[in-house]
Amino acid sequence: MNQLVMPMHKLARIVAFLSLPLLASCDEPASPPPLEGAAIGGPFELVNPAGETVRWNDFEGQYRMVYFGYAWCPDVCPFDLNRMMRGYAQFAESEPDLAAQVQPIFITVDPKRDTPDKVGEYVANFGDNLIGLTGTPEQVDQAAMNFSVYYSRGPDDSTYGYLVDHSRAGYLMGRSGEPIALLPVDESPEGVAAELEKWVH
Ligand code: NI
Numbered sequence: 001m002n003q004l005v006m007p008m009h010k011l012a013r014i015v016a017f018l019s020l021p022l023l024a025s026c027d028e029p030a031s032p033p034p035l036e037g038a039a040i041g042g043p044f045e046l047v048n049p050a051g052e053t054v055r056w057n058d059f060e061g062q063y064r065m066v067y068f069g070y071a072w073c074p075d076v077c078p079f080d081l082n083r084m085m086r087g088y089a090q091f092a093e094s095e096p097d098l099a100a101q102v103q104p105i106f107i108t109v110d111p112k113r114d115t116p117d118k119v120g121e122y123v124a125n126f127g128d129n130l131i132g133l134t135g136t137p138e139q140v141d142q143a144a145m146n147f148s149v150y151y152s153r154g155p156d157d158s159t160y161g162y163l164v165d166h167s168r169a170g171y172l173m174g175r176s177g178e179p180i181a182l183l184p185v186d187e188s189p190e191g192v193a194a195e196l197e198k199w200v201h
Helices: 002-026 077-094 116-124 137-146 189-199
Strands: 045-047 053-055 063-069 102-108 131-133 151-157 161-166 170-173 179-183
Touching (some): 063 077, 102 116, 179 189
Parallel strands (some): 063 102
C-alpha cells in the first residue's frame, strides 16, 4: 500500500519545488494598481456606430481599455490605437479566455465630424473588437471630463479642416469600472500586452 503513497509524496514535493519560481513571478502584484483610487472613469452616456445609446455601466463585469482620440487625427491616434490593439491581440493569443473579458473602447473627442457611421468605419481599421463611441458635444465633454482627458479644437487648416489637440492616454479599467493602470500605447504592443498580463486575472 505504502509503496504507492511514498512516491506520490516525493512527486508532490518535487512539483512544489519546481513550482516555486513560477509562483513567485505569477503571484499577485505586490504593489497596488498605479491608478488605484484615482478619480478617473465614471459614468457616461454615448452613442455607438449603430446609433444606440451605450453607458459606462453596460460594461459592468468586463475589464476595459479606453482611448480618446478622433478619426481625422493625422499622426498620433492611429499609431496609438494600432499599438493598443496589437497589444490586445498578443494578450488574446496567450490568454484567450481572459481577453474575451476585456473590452477595448475608442471615444472620439471630435463629435462634430465623428458621426456614429464615421466612428464605426474608423474603428474597423483596428480589428473587430474595438468599440467606437461618439455622442453629442455635451456627452463627449462629460466622458472626457470623467477621464481627465483634455481636448481643444485648433484653428481651421487647409489640409485637415481643423486639428483637435488632445491628451494621449490609454486607460486600463477594471470589472467595476475602477482605474487600474495606464497602457503604454505610445510605446509598443508588447508593453500593452505586458500590462494586460499583469492586471487582468
Ligand atoms: Ni489624435
